[in-house]
Amino acid sequence: MAEEAMFDFIHMEAVSYVFQGGEKISEDEAISKLEHMGFATGYRLVERLTRESGRYKDELDIMKYICKDLWVTVYKKQIDNLRTNHQGVYVLHDNRFRFLSHMAAGKQYLQYAPRYLAFTCGLVRGCLANLGVTCVVTAEVTQLPACKFQIQVQRG
Amino acid sequence: MSRQSMRANDPKKVSGELFTLTYGSLVAQLLKDYENVDDVNRQLERMGYNIGMRLIEDFLARANPAFKLYLGVSPSIGSWSPGGDEFSVVLETNPMAEFVELPDHCLGLRYSNIMAGVIRGACEMVQLEVMAWFIADQLKGDNVTEIRVKFVKRLEDAIPAGED
Amino acid sequence: MTIYNLYLFDRDGQLLHYAEWTRNKQSGMTREEEAKLMYGMIFSIKSFVTKVSPIDLREGYLTYTTNKYRLNLYETPSRFKFILNTDVHAQGIKELLHQIYTQVYVEYVVCNPLCQLNKPIESELFAAKLDEVVKQSPAYASRPA
Numbered sequence: 001m002a003e004e005a006m007f008d009f010i011h012m013e014a015v016s017y018v019f020q021g022g023e024k025i026s027e028d029e030a031i032s033k034l035e036h037m038g039f040a041t042g043y044r045l046v047e048r049l050t051r052e053s054g055r056y057k058d059e060l061d062i063m064k065y066i067c068k069d070l071w072v073t074v075y076k077k078q079i080d081n082l083r084t085n086h087q088g089v090y091v092l093h094d095n096r097f098r099f100l101s102h103m104a105a106g107k108q109y110l111q112y113a114p115r116y117l118a119f120t121c122g123l124v125r126g127c128l129a130n131l132g133v134t135c136v137v138t139a140e141v142t143q144l145p146a147c148k149f150q151i152q153v154q155r156g
Numbered sequence: 157m158s159r160q161s162m163r164a165n166d167p168k169k170v171s172g173e174l175f176t177l178t179y180g181s182l183v184a185q186l187l188k189d190y191e192n193v194d195d196v197n198r199q200l201e202r203m204g205y206n207i208g209m210r211l212i213e214d215f216l217a218r219a220n221p222a223f224k225l226y227l228g229v230s231p232s233i234g235s236w237s238p239g240g241d242e243f244s245v246v247l248e249t250n251p252m253a254e255f256v257e258l259p260d261h262c263l264g265l266r267y268s269n270i271m272a273g274v275i276r277g278a279c280e281m282v283q284l285e286v287m288a289w290f291i292a293d294q295l296k297g298d299n300v301t302e303i304r305v306k307f308v309k310r311l312e313d314a315i316p317a318g319e320d
Numbered sequence: 321m322t323i324y325n326l327y328l329f330d331r332d333g334q335l336l337h338y339a340e341w342t343r344n345k346q347s348g349m350t351r352e353e354e355a356k357l358m359y360g361m362i363f364s365i366k367s368f369v370t371k372v373s374p375i376d377l378r379e380g381y382l383t384y385t386t387n388k389y390r391l392n393l394y395e396t397p398s399r400f401k402f403i404l405n406t407d408v409h410a411q412g413i414k415e416l417l418h419q420i421y422t423q424v425y426v427e428y429v430v431c432n433p434l435c436q437l438n439k440p441i442e443s444e445l446f447a448a449k450l451d452e453v454v455k456q457s458p459a460y461a462s463r464p465a
Contacts, residue, residue: 048177313331
């Protein structure tokens with residue numbers, strides 16, 4: 001379906017906007033703007049998704065929901081692998097992440113890859129925030145188009 | 157909004173809303189970044205232009221009506237100018253603005269201005285220089301969303317260097 | 321059947337990509353000069369043909385064949401020009417070029433935010449996919465030893 005293309009293109013423009021947006025801002029600031037947009041999107045998106053899907057058993061259950069339903073809705077595939085240390089750290093492996101899959105197979109453009117993960121880090125954090133889980137989400141790429149997202153749950 | 161009720165949480169439908177929500181977050185960011193609403197409008201148009209240039213390729217590779225394909229709605233075309241060089245694209249509903257209500261201090265914002273840019277960018281890629289601008293917007297209380305498109309000129313292939 | 325080489329030009333006549341599969345002789349000039357000649361030749365042929373042709377030529381696909389080779393030009397509505405030189409027996413080149421446009425160019429250039437549309441293509445993935453598609457085509461596979 002082509003509405004996906006609109007999402008891809010608007011994300012593309014959001015990234016290029018924060019990085020070329022006239023005013024000189026640091027890489028960190030630009031990344032944080034993207035993260036923020038992702039958060040706002042994820043927070044509202046999950047509301048539209050989970051309206052009737054009921055409560056989740058526990059934190060792991062919520063993570064499984066992120067890996068399956070959410071990922072399929074947003075990225076048209078499931079997360080390939082979910083690992084946890086059972087102490088609030090979850091690592092989500094996507095072997096072919098949508099925003100990287102058209103870019104490279106290997107290390108070309110590796111230095112730009114983090115720019116295309118920031119929105120998604122925010123998206124995941126926003127979804128989880130709305131489901132009552134406060135966390136920090138970071139991402140890592142060593143070889144495109146694979147990447148992993150690490151979710152660190154903040155307990156307080 | 158009468159359509160809200162029927163679109164609860166069908167994941168397919170939500171996937172279409174993803175764009176709408178992402179776009180909303182982007183506009184919110186722009187409003188934060190720029191003091192002047194006109195700058196936001198201009199930036200949105202420019203982003204649309206960039207998108208249009210890529211989108212047209214995606215579109216040509218699929219060959220389907222574009223609005224239906226990308227926004228899930230079919231606009232009507234009409235109000236041709238006597239010279240036949242200007243017309244309107246009319247949307248009964250604007251899926252991009254689905255969850256939006258403009259706050260008072262944003263009345264000058266042309267929320268969906270990116271669409272005008274998309275039309276301009278896409279046309280340019282197929283050798284048509286056009287102008288596109290909003291003349292009616294449901295977010296501002298109009299009955300429909302209407303974009304006016306004016307043909308400027310036909311672009312030709314570049315002549316090879318060293319010839320004329 | 322044999323596929324020789326491919327040139328991809330944008331509408332400004334800029335060479336965006338060049339690839340070759342079977343080429344026994346280089347032209348002895350730089351790639352830029354060669355590309356300029358190729359674009360100039362195509363441009364001239366097209367404008368001449370448009371002037372003398374009794375019918376409207378809007379199809380976007382044009383070939384000419386000499387007794388030694390065939391030049392295949394596939395032009396997208398956005399005026400990107402894909403030029404593929406093959407031997408005179410190569411079949412299914414129009415389909416191949418369409419496939420290169422929709423499945424390689426659109427997928428790996430248009431959908432790659434790091435590729436600017438008006439700059440020579442640097443993506444290695446694009447080059448790899450192009451090579452793959454060409455090598456899988458019947459016109460390539462059945463080439464004589």
